[in-house]
Amino acid sequence: MNRYLSIWFPHLYTDTYARQQPAYQNMLFVMTTSERGRMVIQAANQQAESEGIHVGMALADARAIFSNLTVVETATTQQQNLLLPLAEWCLRFSPDIAIDPPDGLLLNISGCPHLWGNETLYLKEIISKLQTKGYDVRAAIADSVGTAWAVARYGVAHSIIPSGKQKEALCDLPPEALRISKALAEKLHKLGLYTIGRFIDIARPTLARRFGQEILLRIDQALANAPEYLNPIRPVPPFEERLPCMEAIRSAKGIEIAIQQLLKKLCHRLFLANKGLRSAVLTCHRVDNDRQQISIHTGRASRNEAHLFQLLALKIPSLRPDLGFEMFLLEATITEKLTAVQERLWHSSEADNSAVAELLDKIAGKAGLRKIHRYLPEARYWPEYSFREAAGLQEKPAMQWPANPSRPVCLLPQPEKIAVSVPLPDYPPLLFHYKGKAFRIVKADGPERIEREWWTDEGLYRDYYCVEDESGARYWLFRSGHFDDEQSAWYLHGFFA
Amino acid sequence: MQAIKKEQIDLLRKEILGLQGLGVKPANNAVSVALGALLKNMPGRVFPTGVVHEFLSPDRTAFAAATGFISALLNNFIGTERYCIWVSRQGHIFPPGLKAFGINPEQIIFIDAGSEKEALWIIEESLKCATLGAVIGELQELSFSHSRRLQLAVEKSKVTGFIHRLYPRNIQPSACVARWQIKPARSQNKNHFPGIGFPAWDIELLKIRNGQPGHWQLTWQHNRFQMTHHDTPDISLSLSQNSTA
Numbered sequence: 001m002n003r004y005l006s007i008w009f010p011h012l013y014t015d016t017y018a019r020q021q022p023a024y025q026n027m028l029f030v031m032t033t034s035e036r037g038r039m040v041i042q043a044a045n046q047q048a049e050s051e052g053i054h055v056g057m058a059l060a061d062a063r064a065i066f067s068n069l070t071v072v073e074t075a076t077t078q079q080q081n082l083l084l085p086l087a088e089w090c091l092r093f094s095p096d097i098a099i100d101p102p103d104g105l106l107l108n109i110s111g112c113p114h115l116w117g118n119e120t121l122y123l124k125e126i127i128s129k130l131q132t133k134g135y136d137v138r139a140a141i142a143d144s145v146g147t148a149w150a151v152a153r154y155g156v157a158h159s160i161i162p163s164g165k166q167k168e169a170l171c172d173l174p175p176e177a178l179r180i181s182k183a184l185a186e187k188l189h190k191l192g193l194y195t196i197g198r199f200i201d202i203a204r205p206t207l208a209r210r211f212g213q214e215i216l217l218r219i220d221q222a223l224a225n226a227p228e229y230l231n232p233i234r235p236v237p238p239f240e241e242r243l244p245c246m247e248a249i250r251s252a253k254g255i256e257i258a259i260q261q262l263l264k265k266l267c268h269r270l271f272l273a274n275k276g277l278r279s280a281v282l283t284c285h286r287v288d289n290d291r292q293q294i295s296i297h298t299g300r301a302s303r304n305e306a307h308l309f310q311l312l313a314l315k316i317p318s319l320r321p322d323l324g325f326e327m328f329l330l331e332a333t334i335t336e337k338l339t340a341v342q343e344r345l346w347h348s349s350e351a352d353n354s355a356v357a358e359l360l361d362k363i364a365g366k367a368g369l370r371k372i373h374r375y376l377p378e379a380r381y382w383p384e385y386s387f388r389e390a391a392g393l394q395e396k397p398a399m400q401w402p403a404n405p406s407r408p409v410c411l412l413p414q415p416e417k418i419a420v421s422v423p424l425p426d427y428p429p430l431l432f433h434y435k436g437k438a439f440r441i442v443k444a445d446g447p448e449r450i451e452r453e454w455w456t457d458e459g460l461y462r463d464y465y466c467v468e469d470e471s472g473a474r475y476w477l478f479r480s481g482h483f484d485d486e487q488s489a490w491y492l493h494g495f496f497a
Numbered sequence: 498m499q500a501i502k503k504e505q506i507d508l509l510r511k512e513i514l515g516l517q518g519l520g521v522k523p524a525n526n527a528v529s530v531a532l533g534a535l536l537k538n539m540p541g542r543v544f545p546t547g548v549v550h551e552f553l554s555p556d557r558t559a560f561a562a563a564t565g566f567i568s569a570l571l572n573n574f575i576g577t578e579r580y581c582i583w584v585s586r587q588g589h590i591f592p593p594g595l596k597a598f599g600i601n602p603e604q605i606i607f608i609d610a611g612s613e614k615e616a617l618w619i620i621e622e623s624l625k626c627a628t629l630g631a632v633i634g635e636l637q638e639l640s641f642s643h644s645r646r647l648q649l650a651v652e653k654s655k656v657t658g659f660i661h662r663l664y665p666r667n668i669q670p671s672a673c674v675a676r677w678q679i680k681p682a683r684s685q686n687k688n689h690f691p692g693i694g695f696p697a698w699d700i701e702l703l704k705i706r707n708g709q710p711g712h713w714q715l716t717w718q719h720n721r722f723q724m725t726h727h728d729t730p731d732i733s734l735s736l737s738q739n740s741t742a
Contacts, residue, residue: 355628356580356606363608363619373607375592387592390603393580397603401596409568409598410561411591443684445692468693472683473558494591495557497565497598497681497696497717 005107006148007139012103013043015135029070092327098230146222150177171197178218239332241265248324262330267303276301276338285327298361301336307358314365377401408476408494415491425483428465443468530573540707547655548674549647563679568598575630581605582623584634599720624650633659644671676704
């Protein structure tokens with residue numbers, strides 16, 4: 001059974017304006033736009049309405065009622081822009097929220113109120129929070145969107161309609177409460193059908209013949225007989241846990257406790273779904289509406305609470321609680337299938353790997369994923385291309401590493417130019433100068449010619465020499481290009497062990 | 498009487514080693530390193546495992562030599578299944594070159610640390626992970642307190658750490674069990690064969706707890722260490738081409 005909450009902001013424009021301009025609080029004012037050459041009231045605040053000024057009235061008429069009226073001129077107002085921040089703020093109460101233009105919000109609150117105790121406390125919390133923000137609010141909870149909408153606008157404010165009592169709640173409300181068109185509502189009024197109760201029991205074919213299909217649909221929706229779907233502002237994430245706090249949390253210890261509680265719930269849900277998370281985002285809602293996020297990634301799917309906690313705990317110092325966080329939201333953004341692994345009696349390589357994977361997650365969280373490399377052999381001769389990065393810890397090499405003793409252990413990222421003296425063409429040098437020092441070569445091997453991959457790469461080939469100097473230090477030198485080519489040059493490329 | 502006394506002393510020695518964090522490891526985790534004559538100078542005649550070794554490399558060629566020596570040792574620690582973490586700062590290790598020292602480069606996870614501080618943190622965290630075969634950390638400086646932290650981490654996890662210091666500036670006393678300095682040595686060729694021979698190193702054990710410092714010349718051939726024999730006279734210059742020789 002779904003439960004819906006409809007929130008109506010009767011003075012959305014004026015309340016928002018007064019929030020932005022505190023001088024207008026507790027002041028009678030209206031907002032106007034010019035329409036066909038005259039000023040028309042677009043919005044009036046509560047005080048203005050109690051004086052008899054209502055929306056749609058010409059400004060001149062309103063001035064006649066109340067002479068020193070404060071007027072704010074506005075351009076065309078954008079309801080969506082006013083409602084969206086409110087809807088986002090309400091995400092702390094429910095994940096499934098839709099905007100209900102022009103001046104309301106609809107929340108699917110199924111499964112949420114128990115986190116605040118019960119529906120009464122839940123509704124009270126929302127209303128009091130919105131009222132302290134300075135909004136005039138009317139809200140209602142019911143089984144269907146239609147009834148919640150109707151009661152919020154036309155019924156007793158802040159009422160909770162018990163499950164299955166939609167009809168009783170609707171009976172005394174005017175026909176407009178059914179969200180029908182203005183023309184139809186007027187027609188019903190003309191016929192003396194002033195409340196919904198007067199026509200709700202009329203046979204359906206009769207109603208359809210007289211008033212069209214629209215009224216039947218709206219009645220069905222209000223009675224929860226026809227489905228009605230919300231268009232949420234944000235898709236509801238499948239694995240999300242929320243933790244509202246009674247008091248704002250400012251200490252790192254408090255945040256740690258919150259993370260532990262969230263992880264416990266989330267990991268249990270992942271366990272039931274046979275899933276593990278690959279990446280998660282913790283969103284912290286601050287008292288002053290600021291939102292801060294920390295995200296973690298794991299190398300392999302995991303639902304190990306202790307491990308995930310460590311990853312998140314590493315990033316706690318980056319949070320700025322200032323006045324404190326009032327809500328924590330933990331969402332598993334990427335999940336993967338992870339079947340339960342049987343506990344092993346001995347340390348096997350599989351168990352070993354999971355400890356290593358967890359260590360790597362920790363390092364990735366601190367230093368960044370891009371700093372971790374694992375290499376596999378590649379069937380290419382060009383030294384810089386002879387290995388490639390592995391996709392993960394699990395990937396096995398497709399070929400054997402060539403056990404070539406003529407490859408150095410250290411390779412300079414860029415070959416460095418050296419000056420050499422070579423006795424004969426194609427001979428290894430007798431002497432080379434590198435960084436201002438001369439190295440006399442005693443032994444040498446080579447040349448080993450390595451061609452470029454001409455189908456992708458144009459340039460000079462390299463003739464590599466392994467050389468050893470007087471002290472025994474071994475170097476990998478090469479001459480690029482042919483010895484009598486003008487472009488040919490000598491480089492130092494690596495150091496042998 | 499004498500024999501009993503010697504036995505007693507040996508037992509007590511072993512106990513002291515255990516208290517110093519150099520205990521003999523459980524059987525299933527045993528790592529034996531065939532270092533030949535070097536083992537005579539080691540405590541209890543075994544290569545100390547589950548401790549931190551420090552290597553000093555004043556220049557790039559010494560660095561490459563020490564990298565080769567460590568890779569050759571590493572073979573005993575990671576086998577064919579275990580992983581090794583290699584925290585590099587500016588070493589520019591070339592993975593295909595390591596295969597010649599008997600290890601599979603895919604078992605090594607390289608981490609490029611941005612700063613010394615980050616590198617120290619990564620090394621310490623890695624040393625705490627008991628399932629790793631070994632941890633190699635390239636650093637420039639290592640203060641006594643840092644080395645103490647690393648030593649405390651390995652005492653719990655029994656992982657062997659190799660701290661490789663390139664261009665070390667101030668060499669302070671450290672809590673590391675051994676301090677090595679490896680330099681390249683002239684390679685030896687059998688029968689005056691031209692060209693470069695097997696990798697050879699000039700190994701200086703500057704400091705070792707409960708052992709004897711020493712100085713040796715080792716060669717790495719056929720996947721094991723061998724003492725360098727100086728019976729063959731050095732060939733002063735043998736410029737030759739492989740293809741034509």
